[in-house]
Amino acid sequence: MPVAGSPLRADNDADASPPDFGPDRFFNRELSWLAFNRRVMEEARNPAHPLLERLRFLSISGSNLDEFFMVRVAGLKGQQLQGIDDPSADGRSPVQQLAEIEAEVNRLVDQQQSEWQRLDRLLAEQGVTVHGAGSDSAALREALHQFFVDQIFPILTPQVLDPAHPFPFIPNRGLGLIFDLERKATGDTVRELVMIPASLPRFVPVPGGGTAFVPIEYLIEIFADLLFPGFSVRSRGVFRVIRDSDIEIEEEAEDLVRLFRTAIRRRRRGRVILLELGADISDELAAVLGEDIQGHEAIVARIAGFVGLAALSAIVDIDRPDLKFPAYSPRFPERIREHGGDCFAAIRSKDIVVHHPYESFDVVLSFLRQAAADPDVVAIKQTLYRAGNQSPVIRALIEAAEAGKSVTAVVELKARFDEEQNLLWANQLERAGVQVVYGFIEWKTHAKISMVVRREGQGYRTYCHFGTGNYHPVTARIYTDLSFFTADPRAGRDAAQLFNYITGYVEPDQLEMITMSPLNMRYNLSNLIDDEIRAARSGRPSGLWAKMNSLVDPDIIDKLYEASAAGVPIELVVRGICCLRPGVPGLSETIRVKSVVGRFLEHSRIWAFANGAALPHSGAKLYISSADWMPRNFDRRVEYMIPIENPTVHDQILDQVLVANLIDNEQSWILDPDGSYQRISPGDMPFNLHHYFMTNPSLSGRGTALHKRHDVPTLAFHVPED
Secondary structure (H helix, E strand, O other): OOOOOOOOOOOOOOOOOOOOOHHHHEOOHHHHHHHHHHHHHHHHHOOOOOHHHHHHHHHHHHHHHHHHHHHHHHHHHHHHHOOOOOOOOOOOOHHHHHHHHHHHHHHHHHHHHHHHHHHHHHHHHOOEEEOOOOOOHHHHHHHHHHHHHHHHOOOOOOEEOEOOEOOOOOOOOOEEEEEEEEEOOOOOEEEEEEEOOOOOOOEEEOOOOOEEEEEHHHHHHHOHHHHOOOEEEEEEEEEEEEEOOOOOOOOOOOOHHHHHHHHHHHHOOOOEEEEEEEOOOOHHHHHHHHHHOOOOOOEEEEEOOOOOHHHHHHHHOOOOHHHOOOOOOOEOOHHHHHOOOOHHHHHHHOOEEEEEOOEOOHHHHHHHHHHHHOOOEEEEEEEEOOOOOOOHHHHHHHHHHHOOOEEEEEEOOOOOOOHHHHHHHHHHHHHOOOEEEOOOOOOEEOOEEEEEEEEEOOEEEEEEEEEOOOOOOOHHHOEEEEEEEEOOHHHHHHHHHHHHHHHHOOOOOOOOOOEEEOOOHHHHHHHHHHHHHHHHHOOOOEOEEEEEOOEOOHHHHHHHHHHHHOOOOEEEEEOOOEOEOOOOOOOOOOEEEEEEOOOOEEOOEEEEEOOOOOOOHHHOEEEEEOOOEOHHHHHOEEEEEEEOOOHHHHHHHHHHHHHHHHHOOOOEEEEOOOOOEEEOOOOOOOOOHHHHHHHOOOOOOOOOOHHHOOOOOOOOOEOOOO
16 A cells, blocks of 8 residues: 655755744634635625525525534544544644634524524515414414325324333434423323424425425424324424534455445434524423433534524525526537537647536536447546436446446545445446446545547547546536546546556556645645745746635645745635635735635636746646645545646636636635635626626637736736846
């Protein structure tokens, strides 16, 4: 088994380093993530968005928070219970982090509920009503009586809680009600539990009520007398459970598939991390839940409003186009059309970059389908991290295998929350004759690469697709990503070595184009930053611009601080977590960090380095990657970064995609030195990058570089004075 790791850089001829600010030079990872989720929630307040889209942002913030507890808070809780007191990079112990997280989550949840109440009122004005406490229960009983009797009552199973009937197991994200009842005839008291099956809809439409709904938990309360005839309700309450859902990998596992099947079952019974209680639940019932759900070690949250905000996504899906973003149809890349739909001919002609979701993910499917049907294609190799529930990518690979081609699929079982789906895909692929490989036990294969080997003339040509996003047709409609197609023989040889590394642990020898983690990505990235430091100190132009999802790695952050001390201007677009503290005198004066949150989720990773060249930008070194700048991407994942050398593609990515992200001022936030984010004011020159790419020529068409427009500034370089 190859050993990961490399020195931070090959050399360091820097003659000075920035002052040592200690752990305070880093923001806390978890609190930075909460700040990101706050920005998502803030979009629910954005009056520029239609009402149901605002509700979508609120539900996403709720879903994000669930996963944060299932994974991140669960990890910290585990450290606390095991007595692990190791500080994070910012100097906080697990106990300190948990305390700050709980305080910040309480503030965030209060704001989420306030926003839900506001949106609930605004939606009601537009005819979309969600009935709850205070609604006309008599009218609802009349409208929904038969539905409850026929469709809900047979599915519910009330369970008495007494010594003979112990408290049942509550699954992760399980929603239920607890009742204290009094028998009308005798005055005896009974405690009952009603779990709401996941098969039931969270919102029940009211017949004849247009777009009116009743939450399932309120519907059960309304018809409690049918569930419990002869009893009156003394008190009741709604609750919801979040459990530890991370899967730990045993390095000595003999069978990775069997391990994951067992781990998925075990995850459903993980430790309770969060117990959510409706605000009106009695203290007595709250104490019962805290004790019987084994939540004495869990965080308990009283929710003054709707419990489980992620479920609001069901309302977003109603048929009210007037309350949603205008429908958008991605364009099919022009260069493929120019070659009559022949992907291979188009790629042979010139490297191609495709910008999703503005350009259709169908081009990736066409590439694979053409490979499956082409009699001259002899082999296909494909990584699969997240492919979705109904994947045309899987179908294309199966068709290729059934056509007699050699097909290899690297299926990543450790793709969090997609493990079960990926096991199903692996089984289908193997039955069709695909060689399925699961990669490394302790590392995830996160690189998004597809390669096709085709017989041409007297030899073979390799066509490659390098993506910054997953082979997932659903997320490809809402995530912004890049697809890079090339027939460069160097890229083909490198891709083949990468696949051999994953399938046979054969460590690559002399890669010609791509850089891989966990072998040497941090090392090479650090060297690129060193080059900018040397350029700045020798009086040549310098600059660094990078777009990514998260920036966490302490070594790379310190290297960026070193570059700032040398005078290198650094512009970072970091959508989510950012542990770098920008704009601090003596530490990071030349570093600016922004976050873009809008209609589409910014997901592409693009890195550019001035490379000693001022304008024009053609001399800058440009890379795309599957990796963020996080320890896990450098040390525990198989990732790639590849240089973009074709002049046209280089300018399209640098002077359109990256510049548009840097100059956007309608959906951008600036990170301040204290860790807070401030929404940018558009001023007199508003620019919305998502709107721009929805209404302008495609990258693979005839798009004009943004910096050529008279109203758009160019990238900033540092050019020292003589």
